[in-house]
Amino acid sequence: MPQPRKPLTLTDARSVLQHGTAKLWTAAQLTDDERIPRFYEACKARDLLQGLPRSDAVQIFRARAKHTLLLADRARHGWSVTTVCRLCGEQEESIAHVLSECREMADVRPGKWPTVPMSEILWCGDRAAMRTSAKIMRKFLQRAMR
Ligand SMILES: [Zn+2]
Numbered sequence: 253m254p255q256p257r258k259p260l261t262l263t264d265a266r267s268v269l270q271h272g273t274a275k276l277w278t279a280a281q282l283t284d285d286e287r288i289p290r291f292y293e294a295c296k297a298r299d300l301l302q303g304l305p306r307s308d309a310v311q312i313f314r315a316r317a318k319h320t321l322l323l324a325d326r327a328r329h330g331w332s333v334t335t336v337c338r339l340c341g342e343q344e345e346s347i348a349h350v351l352s353e354c355r356e357m358a359d360v361r362p363g364k365w366p367t368v369p370m371s372e373i374l375w376c377g378d379r380a381a382m383r384t385s386a387k388i389m390r391k392f393l394q395r396a397m398r
Pocket residue numbers: 337338339340341342343349353354355356
């Protein structure tokens with residue numbers, strides 16, 4: 253029969269983290285001089301969202317959190333009774349629909365779009381793909397709220 257876990261004290265938790273981290277650094281066979289540049293490199297590559305203009309970053313952040321003003325997200329929170337697209341009336345008004353499927357947004361999308369899957373655009377897409385996504389979503393909301 254499994255025993256209940258003994259509560260971990262703060263000192264024990266610190267010790268576990270310090271030794272675990274030390275093991276990782278040792279496994280990577282890095283010297284002290286190599287660790288700091290690696291750390292800064294990791295910080296810089298943190299998130300492309302930070303390099304976007306504020307309005308685009310907000311749109312992408314909302315899409316990632318699924319807190320857009322699209323009906324699929326509103327319905328999930330009980331704020332809308334329908335999820336049918338306000339522009340084409342054919343499918344669910346979701347992020348994927350707006351960005352790549354809605355025929356009413358065809359004029360806003362670039363020719364070869366999307367170039368990578370939607371999840372990649374939102375989470376690790378390049379800067380141009382993120383900006384294009386934000387632009388499409390903004391334009392959709394403008395048209396839907398007329
Ligand atoms: Zn549509």
